[in-house]
Amino acid sequence: MRVWIVVALCLAGHAMAAPTEEELIVEEEPMVEEELVVEEAVPEEETTVGINPVQIETGEFDEAIQIEEDFPAENPCLNHHCKKGKVCEIDEENNSPMCVCQDPSSCPAAAGEFEHVCGTDNKTYDSSCHFFATKCALEGTKKGHKLHLDYLGACKFLETCVDAELSEFPLRMRDWLKNVLVTLFERDEDNNLLTEKQKVRVQKIYENVKRLQSGEHSLDLLAHDFEKNYNMYIFPVHWQFGELDQHPADGFLTHTELAPLRAPLIPMEHCTTRFFDECDADSDKYIALEEWAACFGIKEEDIDKDMVL
Numbered sequence: 001m002r003v004w005i006v007v008a009l010c011l012a013g014h015a016m017a018a019p020t021e022e023e024l025i026v027e028e029e030p031m032v033e034e035e036l037v038v039e040e041a042v043p044e045e046e047t048t049v050g051i052n053p054v055q056i057e058t059g060e061f062d063e064a065i066q067i068e069e070d071f072p073a074e075n076p077c078l079n080h081h082c083k084k085g086k087v088c089e090i091d092e093e094n095n096s097p098m099c100v101c102q103d104p105s106s107c108p109a110a111a112g113e114f115e116h117v118c119g120t121d122n123k124t125y126d127s128s129c130h131f132f133a134t135k136c137a138l139e140g141t142k143k144g145h146k147l148h149l150d151y152l153g154a155c156k157f158l159e160t161c162v163d164a165e166l167s168e169f170p171l172r173m174r175d176w177l178k179n180v181l182v183t184l185f186e187r188d189e190d191n192n193l194l195t196e197k198q199k200v201r202v203q204k205i206y207e208n209v210k211r212l213q214s215g216e217h218s219l220d221l222l223a224h225d226f227e228k229n230y231n232m233y234i235f236p237v238h239w240q241f242g243e244l245d246q247h248p249a250d251g252f253l254t255h256t257e258l259a260p261l262r263a264p265l266i267p268m269e270h271c272t273t274r275f276f277d278e279c280d281a282d283s284d285k286y287i288a289l290e291e292w293a294a295c296f297g298i299k300e301e302d303i304d305k306d307m308v309l
């Protein structure tokens with residue numbers, strides 16, 4: 001069970017590989033609320049320990065940012081980007097570019113099983129390109145609205161998450177978040193991984209001699225440490241929320257915003273879906289900061305919106 005942290009970091013390493021042109025997804029239409037874009041893993045990339053996949057990947061999910069380049073080109077499609085699942089075609093009538101659904105058969109063949117993704121229809125798609133092309137073709141239908149990318153990798157049998165396992169999830173996740181932040185702090189040579197405010201907060205954790213060093217720890221020890229050194233966990237939980245809450249940064253996480261954390265985690269950690277489902281305590285499909293903090297054991301009086309920014 002604990003291997004998920006290592007694998008998640010591994011995925012983070014993959015995700016760090018330079019985003020390709022295709023990853024810049026731009027389209028004129030407003031994005032579908034729960035659209036999910038996942039960058040393909042790049043196998044040859046070295047694992048980078050301690051980098052949070054969310055920190056690195058959120059940009060990839062940023063479909064809302066529209067970069068409309070407006071200089072003349074012979075081919076109107078040359079600088080016209082379409083979001084995942086769509087390709088640009090020229091409208092013959094007025095020679096203007098338009099985004100149309102991509103034919104899944106035009107997607108590049110998957111380089112390997114690592115490119116497969118599992119949809120919420122429990123079907124395995126060769127790649128995220130195949131998935132989004134299929135979803136696009138279903139646009140406007142109930143089926144299309146309900147179809148989302150569930151997790152990275154081929155669909156597989158996921159064991160039911162029992163209560164005892166569910167309670168372990170936040171223990172490991174909190175410890176991991178803290179370690180990720182400390183690692184970012186240590187490696188922030190270029191001064192661009194954390195803001196000044198964030199650095200001040202992480203420095204306090206970093207310099208605390210009582211800090212539990214990263215490594216394999218029993219659940220008992222993790223639970224004990226959370227009790228004894230509770231204050232060190234407050235900021236990491238807030239920080240992760242802020243990393244995810246970007247589109248828009250409104251104090252609520254949508255399914256899409258949660259995706260960069262959720263999609264790589266599910267295949268390794270079968271309690272992921274249940275954990276985040278239950279985190280949405282009022283079942284309104286959004287995870288509010290208060291709900292997020294509560295499901296990681298942060299006390300109500302320690303929830304601080306300013307810490308997220």
Ligand SMILES: [Ca+2]
Binds near residue numbers: 247248249
């Ligand atoms: Ca949000």
Ligand SMILES: [Ca+2]
Binds near residue numbers: 280281282286
């Ligand atoms: Ca909620």
